Amino acid sequence: MTGGAGKLWGIGLGPGDPELVTVKAARVIGEAEVIAFHSARHGRSISRSIAAPYMRPGQLEEHLVYPVTTETTDHPGGYQGAIDEFYEQAAQRLAAHLAAGRSVALLAAGDPLFYSSYMHMHRRLADRFEAEIIPGITSVSAASAALGTPLVEGEQVLTVLPGTMPTEELTRRLRDTDAAAIMKLGRTYPNVRRALADSGRLDGAYYVERASTGRQRVGTAADVDADDVPYFAIMIVPGPEPTTPLPFGSTPEASGHSPDNDVTRLGEVVVVGLGPGDRAWTTPEVERELARATDIVGYTTYVNRVPLRPGQRRHASDNRVESERAAMALDLARRGARVAVVSSGDPGVFAMAAAVLEESADPQWAGVPVRVLPGMTAANAVASRVGAPLGHDYAVISLSDRLKPWDIVAQRLSAVAAADMAIAVYNPASGQRTWQVGAMRELLLEHRKPDTPVVLGRDVGGPGESVRVVTLDELDPTEVDMRTLLIIGASTTSIVDTAEGLRVFTSRRYRA
Numbered sequence: 001m002t003g004g005a006g007k008l009w010g011i012g013l014g015p016g017d018p019e020l021v022t023v024k025a026a027r028v029i030g031e032a033e034v035i036a037f038h039s040a041r042h043g044r045s046i047s048r049s050i051a052a053p054y055m056r057p058g059q060l061e062e063h064l065v066y067p068v069t070t071e072t073t074d075h076p077g078g079y080q081g082a083i084d085e086f087y088e089q090a091a092q093r094l095a096a097h098l099a100a101g102r103s104v105a106l107l108a109a110g111d112p113l114f115y116s117s118y119m120h121m122h123r124r125l126a127d128r129f130e131a132e133i134i135p136g137i138t139s140v141s142a143a144s145a146a147l148g149t150p151l152v153e154g155e156q157v158l159t160v161l162p163g164t165m166p167t168e169e170l171t172r173r174l175r176d177t178d179a180a181a182i183m184k185l186g187r188t189y190p191n192v193r194r195a196l197a198d199s200g201r202l203d204g205a206y207y208v209e210r211a212s213t214g215r216q217r218v219g220t221a222a223d224v225d226a227d228d229v230p231y232f233a234i235m236i237v238p239g240p241e242p243t244t245p246l247p248f249g250s251t252p253e254a255s256g257h258s259p260d261n262d263v264t265r266l267g268e269v270v271v272v273g274l275g276p277g278d279r280a281w282t283t284p285e286v287e288r289e290l291a292r293a294t295d296i297v298g299y300t301t302y303v304n305r306v307p308l309r310p311g312q313r314r315h316a317s318d319n320r321v322e323s324e325r326a327a328m329a330l331d332l333a334r335r336g337a338r339v340a341v342v343s344s345g346d347p348g349v350f351a352m353a354a355a356v357l358e359e360s361a362d363p364q365w366a367g368v369p370v371r372v373l374p375g376m377t378a379a380n381a382v383a384s385r386v387g388a389p390l391g392h393d394y395a396v397i398s399l400s401d402r403l404k405p406w407d408i409v410a411q412r413l414s415a416v417a418a419a420d421m422a423i424a425v426y427n428p429a430s431g432q433r434t435w436q437v438g439a440m441r442e443l444l445l446e447h448r449k450p451d452t453p454v455v456l457g458r459d460v461g462g463p464g465e466s467v468r469v470v471t472l473d474e475l476d477p478t479e480v481d482m483r484t485l486l487i488i489g490a491s492t493t494s495i496v497d498t499a500e501g502l503r504v505f506t507s508r509r510y511r512a
Contacts, residue, residue, distance in 0.1 A: 005129050006033070006098040009105045010112035010122060012136020013050045016213035016232075020142070021050065025134045029054040032105035034097045036062040038117050046232070047107035062097070062104075064090045064117075091124035098129045111136045115162070115183055140181040142211035143234045146218055149242040152179045154309050156239035156291055163188035163235075170195035176284045178291055179239035186231035189224065196221055200285070201237050204292075206246065209233040218247050241292040241338050267333035269360070269368065271353045273346040273375020274305055277461025281376045289340050289373060297329045298342035298352070306342060313337075320402075322352060326359035333368045346375045350398050350426050378485045379424035382457030385467045387496075387503040389455055389487045394422040394506070399429070399436045406436070413440055417447035422493060422506050425486040429477070437477035437486075444488060448472055453489035453504050456480065469495060469502045 009028050014020035021029075029035065029051050039045035043065065067086050097104050112118035112133050122131060140160060144151040152158045156178035161170060163184045174180055174195055182192055196202040205221035210232050221235055270289045275281030290296070296306050300316040315332075317325050329339045343351035353372045360370050383390045395416040401409055416423055423444075428437050444452075450473035458466045458481070470476075472488065480486065492507040 004101050006100070006102040006104060008094065008098060008121070008125055008129050008131040009103065010118045010131065010133040011051070011105050011107050012111045012134050013047055013107055013109050014137040015110055015139045015142035015211050016046070016050060017142075018050050018053050020137050020212055021054065022134065022136065025136065026054040028134060029105055029107075030056050031103070032059065033102040034060045034062060034094075034104040035107065036064060036094055036104055037107040038064045038066065040066050045107075047109050050109065051107050060097070060102070062093055064093070087120045087124065091121055094121060095125060095128070098125070108136065110138045114138050139183070139211055139232075139234050140236075143181065143208035143236050144238075146208045146211045146216055147206055147236060147238070147242070147246055148244060149238055149246065150240050151181075151236065152239040154291070155307070158239070163192045167191045167195050167198075171198045174199035174201050174237070178288055180235075180237040182235035182237075184231065185229050185233040185235065187229075189226045189229040189233075192235060193221060193224075193226065196235070196237075204241075205235055205237045207233060207235055239288075239291055241294065243294075267336045267338060267368065269329045269333045269339045269341060269356060269370045270373060271341045271343065271347045271356050271370070272373045273343050273348075273351070274302060275376040275461070276345050276378040276381040277459060277465070279305075281381065281461055283373070283375065286373050286375060290342075292338060293340035294337045295329075295332050295339045296342060297325055297332070297339055299325075302342045302344050305344075306340075322355040323359060326352065326356040329356060330360055330365045330368050330370075334365065343375070345378045345381075347372055348374070349377050349379075349396065378426070378457075378460065379487065381460045382455060382467065382485050382487060383424075385457060385460060386455050386469060388505040389453065389489055389493055390422055390424065391506040392422065392490065392492060392508050394424060394490075395419075396424045396426065398426045399440060400427040400433070401436070406439075409436070410439070410443060413443050414447070417444050420447075420490050420492075422490045423486075423488040425488065427482065428484055428486055429480045430482045434477070437475070437480045441472060441475050441477070444472060448488070449491070452491075453493050453495050455487040455489075455504060456484055457487070458484040460485070469504055 009032060011025050011029060013025065035051065035055060037045045037047045067082050094104050106118055106121055108116040108118040110116060125131065158179045158181065159173055159177035160181045160183065161173055163182050170192065185192060196205050202222055207219045207221050207224045209217040209230060211234065272286045272289055274286065290306055291309065293312060295313045295315060296303055297315045299319045303314055303316040315328060329341045332339045341352050341356055345351065347353040356370060360368060379390065379396060397412055397416065399409060450471060452472040454470050454472050454475050456468045456470065456479065458464065460467065490506055492510060494505060496503045
């Protein structure tokens with residue numbers, strides 16, 4: 001620090017309302033000898049207008065005018081060269097005041113270290129002069145307050161994104177987060193809207209313009225005119241589903257919303273796959289839907305895999321009441337609930353998707369939206385533990401004869417075995433069904449060699465995981481239960497003994 005030098009203050013002014021300036025920021029603005037602020041070439045500074053009520057007569061002012069914002073420039077270093085040169089010159093101007101012993105309050109809308117120009121001065125001056133930062137309320141907080149709905153809750157993750165990012169990257173990050181705030185809109189809005197649509201987040205995204213000011217405007221992302229979006233606007237994608245009316249207008253019609261698409265009235269059923277066991281195998285898309293749901297419906301074992309969330313209702317039931325469970329979910333949605341019906345693995349593989357869609361075909365559920373989100377299958381999870389036994393054509397068969405007669409199961413097993421495809425066998429046994437595995441083995445041995453590889457995967461991804469490789473002839477039905485999945489190899493399936501253990505793969509080539 002230089003002896004006798006002045007102090008640099010980074011003043012966070014908040015999002016625009018002068019009453020949201022902190023007490024400390026207001027005091028320092030009034031006491032500072034120099035007030036510095038940025039603006040574009042039009043000369044109007046939002047920061048100075050926010051700070052004006054707290055300034056006093058006679059203060060020196062340093063108006064730092066950007067030579068370029070998004071316009072073209074003839075600077076030899078291009079846009080970046082012009083901006084870097086401007087920051088160096090601006091820092092020199094402030095350094096002259098500081099060296100003369102004057103205190104400098106550099107104004108920053110929002111927070112000084114949150115997408116602010118202050119940080120460029122801080123990097124250039126804080127190693128030579130005393131500097132202190134007064135934090136401010138960010139536009140993200142102001143926009144969330146304008147919506148009057150939680151931005152994140154529980155263990156949800158908020159991602160703050162600049163709208164200037166490439167559309168593909170914005171899309172990826174929107175898919176992978178619970179909640180998002182997108183800054184720097186303006187001319188970037190068409191790309192932001194495309195990313196919201198491509199990531200499936202458009203319907204849950206809300207637009208807030210000039211939050212906290214007298215010109216504040218709130219709307220849905222889908223309804224915004226791209227030609228009318230200023231730079232000082234922000235897109236908010238809340239993590240939890242809004243449960244209170246959003247301030248789009250005094251009536252749904254006044255806001256451009258009809259009762260049919262009002263988020264506070266419309267329910268929905270989303271059938272999701274949790275994946276097999278390990279929470280890491282639950283996709284981010286499914287995690288978001290689970291967090292947004294007002295109600296969780298499913299078999300007790302699967303409902304217990306979903307993290308508890310405050311206010312979320314859980315409806316667990318026995319594994320043998322699929323139709324009743326589907327009807328409950330549809331009835332909840334018809335009454336305005338956002339329902340997540342949970343299945344292990346993928347919901348479309350011997351799970352709840354078919355049951356919900358079949359029930360939803362009943363005219364009484366007309367108009368209730370139903371979506372299905374995929375999950376990793378148990379077959380793929382077991383296969384990955386030993387290599388690639390499903391690397392070529394394969395069939396998926398359930399041995400359960402609860403919903404179809406055994407004659408059909410046997411017919412399909414024989415047909416697939418004769419077609420020389422690998423087979424993923426679900427529901428091979430239960431407490432009441434103990435003979436089907438032996439019967440299956442005898443059927444398959446009519447078409448497969450005794451040394452055909454068989455993978456037994458039990459509770460894969462769970463605490464009791466066990467994976468073994470045996471031959472078809474060695475397969476012991478007493479070692480198989482409801483939590484076991486079997487993979488039966490084909491004639492092109494091989495076992496390789498490696499340093500990491502046995503590896504099984506089904507070749508994609510047939511020898512001539």
